[in-house]
Amino acid sequence: MVHNVIIIGSGPAGYTAALYAARADLAPLIFAGLQPGGQLMITTDVENYPGFPDGVMGPEMMELFRKQAERFGTVIRDEQVTKVELEGEIKKVWVEDQMYEARSIIISTGASAKWLGLPSEVTFGGYGVSACATCDGFFFKGKEVMIVGGGDTAMEEAQFLTRHASKVYVAHRRDSFRASKIMQERVLANPKIEVLWNTGIEEIVGQENPRKVTGVKLVDTVSGAQREMSIDGVFIAIGHQPNSSLFAGVLDMDAAGYLIPQPHSTKTKVAGVFVAGDVADSVYRQAVSAAGTGCMAAIDAERYLSGH
Numbered sequence: 001m002v003h004n005v006i007i008i009g010s011g012p013a014g015y016t017a018a019l020y021a022a023r024a025d026l027a028p029l030i031f032a033g034l035q036p037g038g039q040l041m042i043t044t045d046v047e048n049y050p051g052f053p054d055g056v057m058g059p060e061m062m063e064l065f066r067k068q069a070e071r072f073g074t075v076i077r078d079e080q081v082t083k084v085e086l087e088g089e090i091k092k093v094w095v096e097d098q099m100y101e102a103r104s105i106i107i108s109t110g111a112s113a114k115w116l117g118l119p120s121e122v123t124f125g126g127y128g129v130s131a132c133a134t135c136d137g138f139f140f141k142g143k144e145v146m147i148v149g150g151g152d153t154a155m156e157e158a159q160f161l162t163r164h165a166s167k168v169y170v171a172h173r174r175d176s177f178r179a180s181k182i183m184q185e186r187v188l189a190n191p192k193i194e195v196l197w198n199t200g201i202e203e204i205v206g207q208e209n210p211r212k213v214t215g216v217k218l219v220d221t222v223s224g225a226q227r228e229m230s231i232d233g234v235f236i237a238i239g240h241q242p243n244s245s246l247f248a249g250v251l252d253m254d255a256a257g258y259l260i261p262q263p264h265s266t267k268t269k270v271a272g273v274f275v276a277g278d279v280a281d282s283v284y285r286q287a288v289s290a291a292g293t294g295c296m297a298a299i300d301a302e303r304y305l306s307g308h
Helices: 011-023 038-042 058-071 119-123 133-140 152-161 181-189 287-306
Strands: 002-008 029-031 075-077 083-085 091-095 098-107 111-113 144-148 167-171 193-196 199-207 212-220 226-230 233-236 240-242 273-275
Touching (some): 011 029, 011 058, 011 098, 098 287, 152 167, 152 181, 167 199
Parallel strands (some): 029 075, 098 273, 144 167, 144 233, 167 193
Antiparallel strands (some): 083 091, 212 226
């Protein structure tokens, strides 16, 4: 059987693409991956998605997206695509040794936040540990928070957090930032931000009931001296990694691995292959913008199929 469209990846982009494709009678098949729902599955409250005035839990919202896509006939498999062959009229997709064929492909594999690799990041993920200041900063009104990182993302997030937090500490392992000069200057000039140079995080400390972060164990990267510090929240800002390794050498990507669509479009350089969501977005990385590009990719795929 040759499918009209196979969608690789779920999240707001993949599910929205499926919703539009299903309503266009294309009977899409989604491979939702090993973390169906994407990054929103590790966020707690989502308060900035239109249409949810009281907010919604990330996993609950993704369950609603999924049900809506299924309602119109989308078939969803919680499986990971392991190999693709995108050239030619009929594209091939493998899950281990099982092969599927499609006339068009929408890639919505997303991006993953880079983490420090501490067990406590997992324990307190969504309970005071976050990788998205724009998503979660609001919950730290009047509190003290820490940003970990030294690039432009960390600088942006630190400044953003000063709108809500009473104090923002920036912990950086070196004695200088990698960030652009203008971003550094803004951070260093902000009275609500204090930079902790040559400082690494050894552990995030918290309590179980109710679960929340209460502090961090820090290490001086020069002397090795350790100390504890009270803090209400920890934001990890050491970058994102697009989940694009499957398409290396086949589709255009930038130096960081983000897929590059053609201008004003979701089309890639391979006919019949489209991209949506964070795998092609290093700038905005929001659920609402990902959903928007999912809609665009489905419309582009539908037009492509009607011409073939």
